[in-house]
Amino acid sequence: MSDITKQSLSELVENIKCKKLSSSEVTKAFVERSEKSKELNAYITEDYANALNKAKKFDEKPNLDLKLPGIPMAVKDLFCTRDLRTTAGSKILNNFVPTYESTVTQNIWNEGAILMGKLNCDEFAMGSSNETSFFGNVQNPIDKNLVPGGSSGGSSSAVAAQLTPITIGTDTGGSIRQPASFTGTVGLKPTYGSCSRYGIVAFASSLDQAGPMAQNVKDCALLQEVISTYDEKDSTSIDFKRNEYSKELTKDIKGKKIGIPKEYRVDGMPKEIEDLWKKGIEYAKDCGAEIIDISLPHTNYALPTYYIVAPAEASSNLARYDGVKYGFRAEGENLIDMYEKTRSEGFGAEVQRRIMIGTYVLSSGYYDAYYLKAQKVRKLIKHDFDEAYKKVDAILTPSTPSSAFKIGEKTNDPVSMYLNDIFTVPVNLAGLPGISIPAGHDAKGYPLGLQIIGKAFDEQNILNIAYAMEEKINFKNNITDWWIK
């Protein structure tokens, strides 16, 4: 089979289960395509030889009852993988080799999948374009010199370019949904507490969630089913009844009430986005959903709130990088000098900027004015959603205010970069699940995504709505393999 890498995860699983394909054949195909795709810079660390060995071992004694039998997979380099370097896209972790495995990745290997390598991302997941990575830009397979979104930019690029059948990312303010939107792929940010944060390099602990990034909704549901487990190693993991998301997936969404929040019609929103949203509403109606206008009055305050809460938590989380216990160390004249040089040389500009913002808003005399204020506004934002969900089952919005932009276009203006996350950030602040599905193209032919936001723990419902709409939208990604010589 020459077109192995063109198959979806669900097709590959089916073909391995009925023995039409072996794990070795599948793994070899994805490794070869990944090797031919170095120009995309999607990988930080490749582990191909081990992957091929593991595939061979799997084939010797295949367990075909598993959910991901012998499926190769590359993952975002924010997940700790035992004995394989984990960098978080940072110089400060350039030589860090974890001695333990993240729960989410362990769940994936337990179902038979095989690690192919670690995917590029913005440094400590702080960025919306993958340009803050110490390991360089990632190319969007849609077009040359186009950003793949961020922070899970290596993940979105690798899935769209079919270097991996599926992958996982993390999402603190949009880091799964925005890159999915930029690359014509599907990305789900689960409810806060759904997927364990154990072994994920921490950015902002009250916002971070891991989630699947896939070529279609069905694959996304299957991986969500695997990664979402209660974990006592994460004190914020929530013990709730999880669905078998892929088995319970249905296109029957008749009578579902879908809310359209008027505050998401932001000033200066391109007409293409407005049109896409209108089209999305028509698709939802075609599927039998009922459309209801709603209000989320504090939407405009979500980004300023996020840019207090996330840096504050980051400044605290990143205090651990001190050049003593692990990672990069710069020599200094004394202990303090060593700390300061290590952190100044080890962190990139965006990470330093955010640590400084966070330190400032938490510092003596400013805590009430900024951090406490932000926590109060966060309450109001969550309350908006609570009120809306008295009337509707889910909410439909655009995923991003624009399509993918060129590399370098927004690097000099942090605020314009932050505006990318205007539609995704409120979802993290409220701890809700959200999914981005590809829904159309702009005039340049770049993909655009729609976001469906659900009630807490209602992943099944938004997956179902996405599944039904996906069929109506019938999106085709236009990828020419321009990077393969």
Added chain:
Amino acid sequence: MSIDLKTIKHISKLSRISVDEKKAEKLAGDLNSIFDFIEKLNELKTDNVEPLTSVAETTLKLRSDEVKSKNLRDQVIKNSPKENEDYFVVPKVIE
């Protein structure tokens, strides 16, 4: 509001990140534009709003106080930039 160079130096000290003059100036510019954007929150009256500290409305689970992991010394020390036998090595602290 304006963040001046003195404040940048102060934050840099608190953050344990060294900054030279050039970097301090760039940071002051960036932080001022970010805080201009953040100031929008002052439009809202929040006197009677409870702060939200966690979106997960559950109480922390209790567990018994048992040692579950075996001796992890080697694993803990494995990634250190500099060690001596069982210890992390840092520049001399006590004169």
